[in-house]
Amino acid sequence: MNKTTELFAPGHRGCAGCCDALAAKFMLKAVGENCIVVTPTGCLEVFSTPFPESAWNVPWIHSLFENTAAVASGIEAALKALGRKNDTKIMAIGGDGATIDIGIRGLSGAFERGHDFTYVCVDNEAYMNTGVQRSGGTPFAATTTTTPAGKASFGNLRPKKNMPQIMLAHGSPYVATTSIAYPKDMMRKVKKATEITGPTYVHVHAPCTTGWGFDGSKTIELGRLAVQTALWPMMEIENGDITGVHKIRNKRPVEEYLKAQKRFKHLFSIPDGAEIIKKIQELADWNADQYDL
């Protein structure tokens, strides 16, 4: 017997300790049942909708990997044309691959056109659905199955693509970063994003137990560490101005975060590992300085 009242139902096939399941739950909790959700191909889609089942208690549609924002555009236009838009929120929930890589053209177009919807990127920093391949969200020096460490490589050679800034450049009235490790912060921002008219963007940091290599009980703990090391700054940007920054009380060294994950394990054994960790610390310090964390 199902006793929960959550809009994201149990019985889904997410891993034990799944970050995407948490993200979906928080978003629906924040927005309520008067919404339509669009999800691209990815972990969240696959584990939540194995035919003939669905974990979604709101209307939900999956079309393809790279067209989420365009599908959302069509839904918004249809609701307007049919006089059904009213207070119904349209929320697209895409992974980092679907958002930052393959879906960026459609996302850019939808934001430039100014559709009234919220796009939430649940960023677990690689293609987890297909077995942990690199995406544009994969951080500097992380290993994935397509950016493995080896004699000639320390993993992913490039830093994460700064997606929130790209969305900001589209003139979005609301761009926010948050983490599944801060449910209240995340729910507040998602709700706010859906309440603001126009295309709004929330980028959610989401540690993946399987892809990053840590115990499933630590999903939230890892997310917290990313924020506390300043590797993932949480903020709100309204009409182009930073209006809120999550301040770090006890700033932690990046080693603590890196050590806890298999994807960075090599940094503690390869010859130039210390140098790379130093660079990662510099990235964190830059964030802390830039955003006054």
Place this chain on the structure above:
Amino acid sequence: MSKLTVVEGSYAVAHAAKVCRPDVIPAYPITPQTHIVEELSQFAANGEIGACEYITVESEFSAISALIGASAAGARTYSATTSQGLALMHEVLFNASGMRLPLVMTVANRAMSAPLSIWNDHQDSIAQRDTGWIQLYAEDPQEAADMTPQVYKICEDSKIMLPAMACFDGFILTHVYEPVVLLEQDLTDEFLPPFAPEHILDPSNPKTFGAFADPSIYSEFRYMQELGMSAALKKIETVADEFNEIYGRYYGGLIDGYYLDDAEIVLVAMGSVIGTIKDVLDELRAEGKKVGLLKIRSFRPFPTDAIRNAVKNAAIIVPLDKSISIGKYEGALCTEIKASLYNTKIDIPVLGYMFGHGGRDIPPERIKKIVSEAEKAIVNGITIESSYADLREELL
């Protein structure tokens, strides 16, 4: 002739789309489809399509994706594209038919690159043959316009629920000015009921669209699409009749014939070349030649039974293709006609010709030459099953 007015083919089609009362039109301009979407955006800007939302998407990929979202939300949708744009939609075309969304799209047929060509042939839509879309081909601007409400009525049928392409030849028909009856709003309202799908994206009755299927159920969904196509076979015929009753115009259902009944040589074609062939056949019949035309109006669903019945008394069948399957050296009509006759008692030679690729003009003389080749083949048998009828050997 009082109802006729001289307009461009694109205008006639855009106007036809307008009177079908679409709710959402996402479109991306591409030659030679541009005039259609320009006219529609003007209609929308004038407030002539009700509350219709015209979305200027950033690519054909997003156009068709927005169509999916809009249709799932309960909207009647329309778009138009061609060639490279249609190819860019390829992945989404499967998605639309698999989700059983009755999208309607006009395809202004154009050749595929490379080499880059903006001119007409049928390679673009033929290449999308297996995406699960209904494909009808029009022979002139009037039929292209009239086809628009017809395809809505066909694909929105609850037993069908498949997307449809209304194909008409780029430039040759999109850019021609000629007298056309612009579809009347009142007649169209009488002919075409409002779109009322059983399931829509609606928070008051939440449904999940686009779940994933494991191997235990995938084939069944494909088969159900096939059942939808089968239902369309009959529906295309009845809708053509219903259209005739209300508007008084008829172009055939799945197929149509011209001098077909007693024809020894049966030419098979689709699209704008039909008109030229008809003129040629008038001449040849006057000379006593028993030549007829089988017009393929529906390429998907493919009207196998209707074709068998139509050609069974011929001495030779001559499919004329504006497409080529490279590596088979024949066009789609040729392949499919032959396949339709195999495993039957119909044993008639099939002599295929390809022509008009990349916009190469098809003058009446070309048709006459093909007919004379067919006459020889009746006597001497077929030596080459399929070939280009208009290849410039001197360039090779």
Place this chain on the structure above:
Amino acid sequence: MSSKLCIGGIVEPGSTVINKTGSWRTFKPIYHHEKCIKCGICELSCPESCIIKTEDGYYEIDYDYCKGCGICSNECPRETIEMVLEEK
């Protein structure tokens, strides 16, 4: 599930509840309510939405769905939830 496939593969909402993921579990969370301050962090942190608030304000686990990830135990500020190897 219905015996017939719906055209287009439309699915009813919230229907994953027929899938009892409790069988996935290796470790089982057990509440020690004497330490519980009823903060609700466990409920919020559960990816399966299978921690339910009871009438007395404490929380209980719907073991039909609990996969035993242990986030609830890890996040509990008062070490109220013990993860024990499940005997099946």
Place this chain on the structure above:
Amino acid sequence: MKEIRIHGRGGQGSVTAAELLAVAAFEDGKYSQAFPSFGVERRGAPVVAFTRIDDKPIRIRSQVYEPDYVVVQDATLIDVIDVAGGIKKDGLIIINTETDTEKLKNISAKVMAVDATKIAMDVIGRPIVNTVLLGAFAGATGEIRLESIKKAVGERFSGKIGEKNVAAVDAAYKAMEAHA
């Protein structure tokens, strides 16, 4: 069926002229068809457009190979294009030129010159010759009534410019009628 081929340069309104001929023929109670030689030509490049006129519906979709009439909007085209190509023996070429039709003397078809540019400058005030040549066509061939050309032109261009174009059609018609 009568087939007309119009030669011009991109931007000179050859396609519009072909369309207006079709509209005017229809106004006369005939069937018609107009289409460009679809190309990617830009402003200034030679372009071709076609019109067919018939008493019954027109089904043929091929290009025009043996025109009954050829209209040349710009005499400089004679040097680069075979404007007389395929023209019927008893066909007629109407060419916009001040005087010179020398270059076309070796063909059997009849050639008529009209100084459309001068008429356009005098009446419209700008060297727009496509509508002028429609008036000339009507005057020279009698295939289409003057009133139908004027109606088609008047409906396509509104206001003052429409009136001027209609007046130019009139002027060209009269010039050619006298000629013919």
